[in-house]
Amino acid sequence: MSDHEYGGNDDLSLPKATVQKIVSEILPPSTGVSFTKEARDLLIECCVEFITLVSSEANEISEKEAKKTIACDHITKALDTLGFGDYVPAVLEAAAQHKETQRVREKRGNKFEDSGMTMEQLFELQQKEFEEAKKKQSGEA
Numbered sequence: 001m002s003d004h005e006y007g008g009n010d011d012l013s014l015p016k017a018t019v020q021k022i023v024s025e026i027l028p029p030s031t032g033v034s035f036t037k038e039a040r041d042l043l044i045e046c047c048v049e050f051i052t053l054v055s056s057e058a059n060e061i062s063e064k065e066a067k068k069t070i071a072c073d074h075i076t077k078a079l080d081t082l083g084f085g086d087y088v089p090a091v092l093e094a095a096a097q098h099k100e101t102q103r104v105r106e107k108r109g110n111k112f113e114d115s116g117m118t119m120e121q122l123f124e125l126q127q128k129e130f131e132e133a134k135k136k137q138s139g140e141a
Helices: 016-026 037-064 072-081 085-114 119-138
Strands: none
Touching: 016 037, 037 072, 072 085
């Protein structure tokens, strides 16, 4: 399958620093195994190709269901169809974690909105609390 079929992958990539961080977590220096920049770049290319493949299959599945948005269910079906069914539990777990993170963020956002204070007032309050924390830390309070 060529890049042309997907509209060209030339401009698609993943952040090198993030990929390097993940690789370093999996292969810490203490293991004695190193990972060259060329290997990292190849890994990025493989990841982009995998994401493109799964996305394309999920898009076909969503179109067959007359949906305009690719849902988590389409991704899991695509993984199964492509022979990556073993990844489905991890994908579902990651989706649940993401959903929970979003719920917490929304709750936090509403807390500020529900305070009845303007952003300027909230900023001033934050600055006062920072000053009090500085004083407390330096032993002035």
